[in-house]
Amino acid sequence: MCWMCDEFGDPEHGNGLWYLNPTNYARNMYKLRAPGEGFKGAEAGLETGARSGPSQADLLNAIENNDRVEYDRLTAIMTARGQGSQIVPLEDADKVLELCSPIGLIACICRKGIRAIDERNEHEYTCMGMGVGMLKWERWPERYKGGVAFVNIDEAKEWNHEMDRRGFVHILMLFGAPFIGGFCQCDYPDCGAIRNAVDFGLGSLKGHYVAMVDYDKCNGCGICAQRCQWGALKFEVTTGKANVDIFKCYGCGLCESGCPRKAIKLEPRVNVPAVAEVWT
Amino acid sequence: MTYGLAMGRKFPKITIDLEKCTVPFLCKRCLQACPMGVFHVTRVMSKEERLKEMDPRVDGNYVLYATRRDKCTGCNICIDVCPVDAIKIEMPKQERAKPKVEGEHWG
Numbered sequence A: 001m002c003w004m005c006d007e008f009g010d011p012e013h014g015n016g017l018w019y020l021n022p023t024n025y026a027r028n029m030y031k032l033r034a035p036g037e038g039f040k041g042a043e044a045g046l047e048t049g050a051r052s053g054p055s056q057a058d059l060l061n062a063i064e065n066n067d068r069v070e071y072d073r074l075t076a077i078m079t080a081r082g083q084g085s086q087i088v089p090l091e092d093a094d095k096v097l098e099l100c101s102p103i104g105l106i107a108c109i110c111r112k113g114i115r116a117i118d119e120r121n122e123h124e125y126t127c128m129g130m131g132v133g134m135l136k137w138e139r140w141p142e143r144y145k146g147g148v149a150f151v152n153i154d155e156a157k158e159w160n161h162e163m164d165r166r167g168f169v170h171i172l173m174l175f176g177a178p179f180i181g182g183f184c185q186c187d188y189p190d191c192g193a194i195r196n197a198v199d200f201g202l203g204s205l206k207g208h209y210v211a212m213v214d215y216d217k218c219n220g221c222g223i224c225a226q227r228c229q230w231g232a233l234k235f236e237v238t239t240g241k242a243n244v245d246i247f248k249c250y251g252c253g254l255c256e257s258g259c260p261r262k263a264i265k266l267e268p269r270v271n272v273p274a275v276a277e278v279w280t
Numbered sequence B: 001m002t003y004g005l006a007m008g009r010k011f012p013k014i015t016i017d018l019e020k021c022t023v024p025f026l027c028k029r030c031l032q033a034c035p036m037g038v039f040h041v042t043r044v045m046s047k048e049e050r051l052k053e054m055d056p057r058v059d060g061n062y063v064l065y066a067t068r069r070d071k072c073t074g075c076n077i078c079i080d081v082c083p084v085d086a087i088k089i090e091m092p093k094q095e096r097a098k099p100k101v102e103g104e105h106w107g
Helices: A003-008 A026-030 A048-052 A056-064 A068-080 A090-099 A109-115 A132-139 A153-166 A192-200 A223-227 A254-258 B029-033 B077-081
Strands: A085-087 A103-106 A127-130 A149-151 A169-174 A180-186 A209-213 A233-236 A241-244 A264-268 B013-016 B040-043 B062-065 B087-090
Touching (some): A103 A132, A103 A153, A109 A192, B029 B077, B077 B087
Antiparallel strands (some): A103 A127, A103 A149, A169 A180
16 A cells, blocks of 8 residues: 555555545545645645645756756655645546536546647546645636636536547646646646656555556556556566556556457556655 | 666657747647657646746747657657757767676677
């Protein structure tokens, strides 16, 4: 279990996975601000915290200057400031959608920045905001350019499955852990969370699963290899089957949901000794 | 990690002439053409304007950055598609790999 589960999970009474155990984190989502206290969590607006800390540009400068001390200092801040995220497979994502309200479909800030894609209506939105922060969306018209479409749980699940079919990774965004503020649908290289995770090993907690291939069922069609955004799954020519590099696998479950022969299953990370405690 | 992030590695220097590139969020050619997603467009945020919505048609409301310059391969596609010639790329000099064992020579 990850450190979030140690702190917020409850294996005896509820669920060991922290995000399925809202009794231990939901209070943070609805906490009122004490007089004189600064904005926190949803009140500060999505992504505000991410802008305030060191950026990737600072990291690149530290690498170019061969400054190991500065690089370690920056990565320590970026890991500690609670701007993390966690990868969840489709089934777990559905369960989280049942726990959070209100749910609003919004435009993706990463696609807006990296590809200048301007999502304007509910058929185009590829991001989701959740929790009471969404009720104040009109305060940040630039972030929510294109508006917000509030949906019920069934519509949210349907949207989630459509995103999965298209091949996006599902990532819970923690705006000040353990506060769940958003639900991103990501791919590489557009998405900031995957870019940080794959290229720098920062920010994202890996999912609580790893993908395992059943070689008896796999016929080597290669659909899963197209869907992997982490570079973890490839077609192994020698055996003619799919091959997962479990050390690179983030447990997003896209290969599992895309497999037409149900040859891939998600194994809980704790059952695989080599990666049981590998979270970044 | 998809490539080595060795300390001391030099990255390409990408300069964007902001006097020529004024409406990147409308133009978006380089943003959508770059295979590695090197560029990033964001609005200019002065404190007073943080709670306003920006009009992408107004000059200078959005600014283009090359935030992921470590991923730049020097393929120059962005330079080809840029209608105002605002982008310049300076690739770092690369040293040829040397044999690991000194004193041994082939051939």
